Each structure stands twice: as C-alpha cells, then as structure tokens.
Amino acid sequence: xxxxxLRHRYALxxxxxRWPVIERLGLxxxxxxxxxxxxxxxxxxxxxxxxxxxxxxxxxxxVRSPDRARDVVPSECELVRGDVTSAASxxxxxxxxSVVYHAAGLPEQWLPDERTFDRVxxxxxxxxxxxxxxxRVERFVYTSTIDTFRFPEPGHVFDESEIDHKPKAxxxxxxxxxxxxxxxxxxxRGLPAVFLHPSGIYGPGPATSPGTNELIADLVKxxxxxxxxxGIPVVHCDDAARGHVVAAERAAVGAxxxxxxxxxxxxxxxxxxxxxxxxxxxxxxxFAVARFVASVGETISRFTVRPPLLPKGxxxxxxxxxxxxxxxxxxxxxxxxxPFRQGLLETIEFLRAAGRC
Numbered sequence: 001x002x003x004x005x006l007r008h009r010y011a012l013x014x015x016x017x018r019w020p021v022i023e024r025l026g027l028x029x030x031x032x033x034x035x036x037x038x039x040x041x042x043x044x045x046x047x048x049x050x051x052x053x054x055x056x057x058x059x060x061x062x063v064r065s066p067d068r069a070r071d072v073v074p075s076e077c078e079l080v081r082g083d084v085t086s087a088a089s090x091x092x093x094x095x096x097x098s099v100v101y102h103a104a105g106l107p108e109q110w111l112p113d114e115r116t117f118d119r120v121x122x123x124x125x126x127x128x129x130x131x132x133x134x135x136r137v138e139r140f141v142y143t144s145t146i147d148t149f150r151f152p153e154p155g156h157v158f159d160e161s162e163i164d165h166k167p168k169a170x171x172x173x174x175x176x177x178x179x180x181x182x183x184x185x186x187x188x189r190g191l192p193a194v195f196l197h198p199s200g201i202y203g204p205g206p207a208t209s210p211g212t213n214e215l216i217a218d219l220v221k222x223x224x225x226x227x228x229x230x231g232i233p234v235v236h237c238d239d240a241a242r243g244h245v246v247a248a249e250r251a252a253v254g255a256x257x258x259x260x261x262x263x264x265x266x267x268x269x270x271x272x273x274x275x276x277x278x279x280x281x282x283x284x285x286x287f288a289v290a291r292f293v294a295s296v297g298e299t300i301s302r303f304t305v306r307p308p309l310l311p312k313g314x315x316x317x318x319x320x321x322x323x324x325x326x327x328x329x330x331x332x333x334x335x336x337x338x339p340f341r342q343g344l345l346e347t348i349e350f351l352r353a354a355g356r357c
Contacts, residue, residue, distance in 0.1 A: 032057055032058055033057045033058070033098050033099055034058045034060065034096055034098060034099075035052055035057050035060065035097055035100075036060050036062065036094045036099070037049055037052070037059055037061050037062065037103065038061075038062045038084050038100075038101065038103060038124075038128060039101075039102070039105065040059075040061035040062070040063060040069070040072075040073045040103075041068075041069055041073060041206055042104070042105075042205075042206065043206060043208075043237050044103050044198065044205075044237055044240055044244075045101075045103035045104065045143075046206055046237075047205060047237040047238050048101055048103055048241040048244050049061060050238075051241040051245050052101075053077065055245065058078070059074075059076065059077040060077070060080055060093065061073050061078065061080070062093055062104070063081065063082075064082070064083050066081055072206045072208070080093045083124075084102075084104050084120065084128055085119055085123055085124050085127065086127070087127040087131070090128060090131040094135050097137065099137060099138055099141065099248060100128065100137050100139070100140050101143075101244065102125065102128050102143060103143040104124060105120060105121045105176075105179075106121055107172065107209075107211070108172060109311040109313040109314045110298070110301070110311035110313065110314075111171070112305045114171035117171045117172050117174075117175035118171075118175050118178070120175075121176055121179050122179050122182070124179075125142075125183065126179075126182050128140075129182055129183060129191060132191060133186065133190065133191055136190075137192070138192060139248050140183070140186075140191050140192055140193040141193075141194055141196065141244055141247065141248045142180075142183050142195050143196055143244070144179075144180050144183075144196065144197050145198070146197045146198070146258060146260070146322060147168060147172075147176055147317075148163055148164065148177055148180045149162060149197070149258075149324070150162045150163065151322060154319060154320055154321045156323065158324055160197070160256040160258055160328055163180075164177070169312075169313060170311075172313065173313070183195065192253045193253065193254065194248065194251040194253065194254070194255050194256075195255065195256040195257070196240075196243060196244050196247055196257055196259055197256060197258045197259065198235055198240040198243070198260070199232070199233035199234060199258070199259065199322070200212050200232040200233055200234045200235070201236075201237050201240055202216065202235075202237065202344075202347055203236045203237035203238060203343055203347050204346065204350035205237050207354070207356060212234060213347060213351065216273060216344065216347055216357070217356050217357035218357075219273040219274075220273060220277050220279055220348060220351070220352075220357040222279055222280060226282050226284070227266045227270055227281075227284045228266055228285055228310070228314075228315065229266075229285060229286070229319070230265065230266065230317075230319045230320075230321060231264050231266055231268065231269075231318060232263070232264060232266075232317070233261075233262065233264075233322050233324055234260070234264055234343075235259050235337055236261065236337060236340075236343040239261065239336070239337040239338060243333065244259075250332075251333065257328055257329040257332075257333065257335070258329060259326055259329060260324045260337075261338070261339070261340060262340050263322070263323045265321075266284070267281065267284055270282060272344055273344065273348070276348055277348065290310065293309060293310050294308065294310045294315045295312065297309045297310055298311065
C-alpha cells in the first residue's frame with residue numbers, strides 16, 4: 001500500500017517536472033539525482049557543487065587533476081579525470097548522469113593566444129553538448145554570461161530580451177557568444193537546456209578564480225594604488241549557484257535568467273571595504289590615463305607574452321557600467337540574492353581565514 005502510494009506520488013511529481021523534493025499529503029521524499037558538473041574548481045562551479053551536495057545529490061565532477069582538486073572540491077563529490085576540450089574523456093564521465101551542469105570556461109579578458117578562448121569556451125561547449133545529447137540527459141544547465149546580451153547606453157538597465165548578434169570587442173566575449181549559439185542550436189536537436197547569465201561573481205571559494213575577490217583582498221591589504229574608473233554588476237557565488245540549481249528544477253527548456261544583485265562602482269566597493277576594515281580608499285585613475293595604460297600594456301604584452309597590467313577589454317567593460325536586472329529570475333524562480341554589503345563581509349571573513357588578506 002505504502003509502496004504503491006509512493007510510486008504514484010513520484011510519477012505525479014515527474015509529470016509536473018518538480019524535483020528533487022516531492023511534497024504531497026504532508027510527506028517529503030528526496031529524489032537524489034546523479035549529476036555531472038564541469039567547472040567544479042572555479043568559483044561558481046565550486047559553489048554549485050556545494051549546493052548540489054547540500055541538496056543530497058550525487059555529484060560527479062570533471063577535473064583535470066584529481067589530486068589537486070581534492071583540496072578544493074567538496075569531499076562528497078566523485079572526481080573523474082577529464083577535460084571539456086577532450087570529447088573522448090566526456091563520454092564515460094557523463095554516463096549514468098541525468099543532469100549536466102556546464103560551468104567550465106575561461107573568464108579572462110586577455111590571453112597571449114586568443115585561440116585558447118575558442119578551444120575551451122567554444123569547442124569545450126560543443127563537446128559537452130554532443131555528449132549530453134548522446135546520453136539523452138534530462139537537463140543541461142549552461143552557464144552563459146551577461147556579455148551575450150545587447151548592452152544599452154552605459155548605465156542603463158537591461159534584461160534577457162535581446163541577444164547581441166554582433167561580435168563583441170574581446171576574444172573572450174566573442175567565444176561566449178559562439179558557445180551560447182551552439183547551445184541554442186542544440187535545442188532543436190532535443191537538448192533540454194536552460195541558460196544562466198551571472199554577473200561578476202565574488203564570495204568564498206577557490207583562489208583559482210580571483211576576479212572581484214582579488215580586488216577585495218588587495219583593498220584590505222592596501223595594495224591598490226589607484227582605482228579604475230567605472231564599475232561592475234555583482235552577485236555572491238552561493239546565490240548564483242542556487243539560481244542554477246533552482247533553474248534546473250523549475251525553468252522551461254530554453255529559458256534564460258540573469259543572476260545579478262547590484263551594480264557597484266569600484267569606488268563603491270572600496271568605500272564598503274573601508275567601512276568593514278578601516279582601509280583607505282584609493283583615488284580613481286582618470287579615464288584617459290587608464291586608456292593609455294591599457295593600450296601601451298597590450299602592445300608590450302605582444303612581445304613579452306605576459307598579461308598586461310590593464311587589459312583593454314576589462315577597461316571597456318568597466319566603462320559600460322552594465323546594469324543587468326534579475327527581475328525574471330526573481331519573479332519566475334523565486335530567486336533572491338543577498339545584499340552586497342552582507343556578502344562582502346562574509347567574503348572578507350573568508351579571505352582572512354584563508355590567509356589571502
């Protein structure tokens with residue numbers, strides 16, 4: 001009798017595409033999924049791994065070096081050696097998994113060989129899409145970027161309504177545009193994909209993904225001589241991760257969701273770090289000076305093959321003053337993000353405990 005009732009409730013929940021928790025007649029039954037995750041050593045992917053483990057799922061994480069990844073990835077995860085750029089390594093890794101999270105990629109704004117962006121962000125996505133189609137997964141959760149959208153005039157709010165089909169300024173952005181189109185094309189071949197577009201991610205996580213965390217740490221250490229002009233939209237890594245998990249459970253196939261909490265100028269960030277730690281707030285570099293530094297730096301980098309002090313793509317993005325809205329995720333998924341001030345305090349505490357500031 002009980003077994004029959006449980007089977008009925010499980011079938012009913014699947015028909016409504018509601019998982020991993022079924023609630024009916026006061027009973028709560030956890031349905032564990034075996035999930036494949038690419039990108040578990042990155043800031044966002046690591047947070048996704050923690051969220052999935054906390055929900056009771058079995059997570060199989062694709063890593064290039066299991067020995068190094070064991071110190072970063074949650075211990076409950078199964079580690080499998082492989083690389084998104086190696087199609088052969090993905091077939092066995094995805095086998096038996098019903099959901100694929102693709103949070104792997106290169107987020108840098110400059111590399112000595114721009115073809116690396118295509119090899120990782122484009123070819124890696126193509127390989128994962130093909131593997132997911134071959135294994136007929138139930139869900140493909142793709143981490144895209146806000147850079148795929150058409151940006152309005154600087155400082156204006158934008159949402160998910162308009163994809164930018166014109167090639168963008170940097171090799172990174174262009175590679176993400178192409179990768180996004182690969183996933184869109186695969187929808188027509190039966191890929192049950194959903195698209196998440198996080199803004200600048202910060203928060204507790206591996207040192208392998210510095211980004212905004214590095215700026216925060218350097219401000220605390222008083223190692224920022226001048227601030228760059230402009231700013232970035234931000235979202236805490238744990239909130240972005242939860243947005244991915246909720247979208248996997250609730251979103252319609254093909255749906256897109258921006259995950260962003262607020263826009264912060266770099267001076268705003270510095271002011272809030274000062275309020276939390278007492279550090280000084282550096283002056284803002286004039287834009288003309290920043291543009292000159294970026295231009296000269298990239299010219300020199302062509303010969304030294306070392307990263308420029310200020311990539312032009314980074315400066316361009318800061319000047320966009322991009323202000324994406326997460327109204328759709330909030331309305332349709334019930335997603336919420338913690339205020340930046342709260343997340344910043346958590347991040348500083350984490351960075352200090354880890355000896356990074």
